[in-house]
Structure formats: C-alpha cells, structure tokens
Amino acid sequence: MPSHDTSAVLREYAKRMNMDMAGWDVLRGQAESTKQIASQYGIMVQNTGEGQFVHTVTSLQLIDSNQRIRKVYEMGEDLNVDEVLKDIQTLVDQEDL
Secondary structure: OOOOOOHHHHHHHHHHOOOOOOOOOOOOOOHHHHHHHHHHOOOOEEEOOOOOEEEOOOEEEEEOOOOOEEEEEEOOOOOOHHHHHHHHHHHHHHHOO
C-alpha cells in the first residue's frame, strides 16, 4: 500500500529478505496501477483490508525487454536456479544482437 510502503519501509523489507540491491529495484506505485500491471502477467492482487495485499504468484517469470513472458518456472524446492541463470544469460545474449 503506497501510504505504508515508504522508501524506509521498502529498504527495511529488502534488508530482511537479504536482497542484493545490485540486482534488485524495489518499487512502489498506486494500488490500482500496480494491480493493473500485475494482471497483464496473470497475477491477481487482492487487498486484505488490513493494509496488506495477497497475490497469486506461485511461479517465477522470465520477461524480456519487450515485456513478453519468455519462460515460467514453478517456484519451490524443485526450482533449478542454475537453469534460471542460464536462461537469463541466453536471453541477455540474444537481446545484445
């Protein structure tokens, strides 16, 4: 929720999640525009009414520079991080053409 997710709150969240900020941008936006963008990728976002939002994300999506979903990975214990990294590198190499 934009009224809660100040820059300080997002920095603390990133710290708690051990996010490498060299590879992440933590952004915030208005609730309706965020829900609209999420829906373009098949992600449903719902306000719990308590200043929190839940979403339907159970997968990781590889999205190219044209905003197209190139691959979907199921998250969980079976997520093959090496495969994801290889696919990212392949996509970067293709887009450098």
